Amino acid sequence: MDIIVDSKGFACPMPVIKLKKALTQYPDESCVFLLSLTDTGGMKDVPAFCRQQQLEWVLQQEQPFIEFKVWRKHNVFSGERGGGSK
Amino acid sequence: MNESSSEQLSIIQTKGTLDWAYPVFILASTAAAMDKKVELFFTFYGLNCLLKDTRGLKVSPLGNPGMVMKSPVGPNWLRAVDWNKVLPGLVWTLPGAAMLATWGFKKQMLMEGQVPVEELRALCLELGVSMTACQMTIDLMGYQQSDFIEPISFSGAATYFANTPKTQSLFI
Numbered sequence: 001m002d003i004i005v006d007s008k009g010f011a012c013p014m015p016v017i018k019l020k021k022a023l024t025q026y027p028d029e030s031c032v033f034l035l036s037l038t039d040t041g042g043m044k045d046v047p048a049f050c051r052q053q054q055l056e057w058v059l060q061q062e063q064p065f066i067e068f069k070v071w072r073k074h075n076v077f078s079g080e081r082g083g084g085s086k
Numbered sequence: 087m088n089e090s091s092s093e094q095l096s097i098i099q100t101k102g103t104l105d106w107a108y109p110v111f112i113l114a115s116t117a118a119a120m121d122k123k124v125e126l127f128f129t130f131y132g133l134n135c136l137l138k139d140t141r142g143l144k145v146s147p148l149g150n151p152g153m154v155m156k157s158p159v160g161p162n163w164l165r166a167v168d169w170n171k172v173l174p175g176l177v178w179t180l181p182g183a184a185m186l187a188t189w190g191f192k193k194q195m196l197m198e199g200q201v202p203v204e205e206l207r208a209l210c211l212e213l214g215v216s217m218t219a220c221q222m223t224i225d226l227m228g229y230q231q232s233d234f235i236e237p238i239s240f241s242g243a244a245t246y247f248a249n250t251p252k253t254q255s256l257f258i
Contacts, residue, residue, distance in 0.1 A: 012116075014201060
């Protein structure tokens, strides 16, 4: 299931907080989180958060807003590997 | 308690202005979102950050040379001016200067995508940040426990240190 986490227009620390709240709200392993943000600090903060929280991630786009796809490590989501696209 | 020090964050907040309230709640909410056990201890003017009534949280360029003071409204050339650099410090002693600076600061923060400090504080509590108000300074400054938001605890320095063994402390 795709979960949209829209934090466009919000500054640090809201993108990470919103992602965390979504992760708590949807504990199912099959959930894939689509996090959108405009806070450029998130380019480093979101991957750092994911590493620390044992999450996989991939940067989907940078323009017109930043979008990350995030999922739990044990989720074998379409065989894709994250954690190093940027 | 068996958390390692890397899984904890503790901050002692002694400042009672809006520009000092933000960093503590930003760091605390982020650490809590990263599953760290967060302990905040509020003492002296830091108690301002825990009051239900946040009107006392102000910001002033007076005696605050590091503050960047820009107009949140007006044409771009006007917004680019850092008034704390171009105006003499004496200006900030004028009546209403702190009110104007606080209004501008709040507006600027919202425009930059920051949430109001009350909302950030509530998020911290929601994420499990533990907040303690120093009972000694509450008595000293004549506050009542009912003046403060909930849920927080009231105790002294010994309780704070007993609850935060080994942990890193930032003194703000």
